[in-house]
Amino acid sequence: MRYDAFTNHTRRVAVNLIFEGHSQADQRLVLMSDVGTSCYAGIHSNALSFTKGSVMQFLVFIGSVRNTTPPEPARLGARVAAACRRLLSAGGHGAELIDPLAFDLGGSFKPHFSYAKDRAPEALNRLADSIRSADGYVMVSPEYNHSMSPALAHLLNHFGASLFAWKPSAIITYSAGQWGGARAAMGMRGFLSELGCLPVSAMVHIPRAQDALDEEGQWQNDSERWDDYAGRTLTQLEWWAEAARHQRADGEVAITGSFTKDPSQRNAP
Numbered sequence: 001m002r003y004d005a006f007t008n009h010t011r012r013v014a015v016n017l018i019f020e021g022h023s024q025a026d027q028r029l030v031l032m033s034d035v036g037t038s039c040y041a042g043i044h045s046n047a048l049s050f051t052k053g054s055v056m057q058f059l060v061f062i063g064s065v066r067n068t069t070p071p072e073p074a075r076l077g078a079r080v081a082a083a084c085r086r087l088l089s090a091g092g093h094g095a096e097l098i099d100p101l102a103f104d105l106g107g108s109f110k111p112h113f114s115y116a117k118d119r120a121p122e123a124l125n126r127l128a129d130s131i132r133s134a135d136g137y138v139m140v141s142p143e144y145n146h147s148m149s150p151a152l153a154h155l156l157n158h159f160g161a162s163l164f165a166w167k168p169s170a171i172i173t174y175s176a177g178q179w180g181g182a183r184a185a186m187g188m189r190g191f192l193s194e195l196g197c198l199p200v201s202a203m204v205h206i207p208r209a210q211d212a213l214d215e216e217g218q219w220q221n222d223s224e225r226w227d228d229y230a231g232r233t234l235t236q237l238e239w240w241a242e243a244a245r246h247q248r249a250d251g252e253v254a255i256t257g258s259f260t261k262d263p264s265q266r267n268a269p
């Protein structure tokens, strides 16, 4: 039996009691405090734990624009993104899908920050607003020739690091083969760090994603183990997003210019 209870106020209290299907070694005892006058104890696995309690807004970027086959099936990434959104939503968080196919990026490359003020295409303006106001990012990418999705990189390249700064990201890769996109993930670490949204240490790699997930993004087998595996990364994302939100809210910390300097100021003397 699994019982999850959430109450939402300014702080959220999560009580997760998991009795069956998880060994004691797989569970953690968490003392949940900082919830007004109450203090709760719970035992739960890596599946999103929400020990602190803010409801957060995450953007889930999908990296595939491949609508044709072979290889079969097309757009495996939609399944992976659906699984991530389901897990985040189950924890009470917002999980907006950002789909590169929804953007007409044209033949030539003109980033959002290259347009004169208020002259950028409306779709880019809206996405810039979403990036600015989000608490964190989930980057779902296939592995193409051992690299991250060029469609995802292209979309992200349209926005400056200042929009992503002060927020964490999670790397989720997948492939039709046996390595789950692990080689693409290595490049994503550097990319996302430079973009300003530091990736959390845990990552998710899904080998043979076409067998692991159905078209709705449900695990076909071993659901609890997959949730636990993905939950570890998403819980780290949640933890850092919560911490970063506090830092952003603290005016003393937030006003440092170190995140917003001109790129030339990074140069050594």
Ligand SMILES: Cc1cc2nc3c(=O)[nH]c(=O)nc-3n(C[C@H](O)[C@H](O)[C@H](O)COP(=O)(O)O)c2cc1C
Pocket (backbone or CB within 6 Å): 063, 064, 065, 066, 071, 072, 073, 074, 075, 076, 077, 078, 142, 143, 144, 145, 146, 147, 174, 175, 176, 177, 178, 179, 180, 181
């Ligand atoms: C251009 C291209 C390059 C690929 N390169 C790799 C690769 O380096 N490693 C891998 O495991 N799979 C590779 N694959 C197979 C993909 O893992 C598989 O097609 C997957 O479904 C791609 O995700 P998508 O359907 O969301 O586009 C490649 C597929 C394509 C189309």
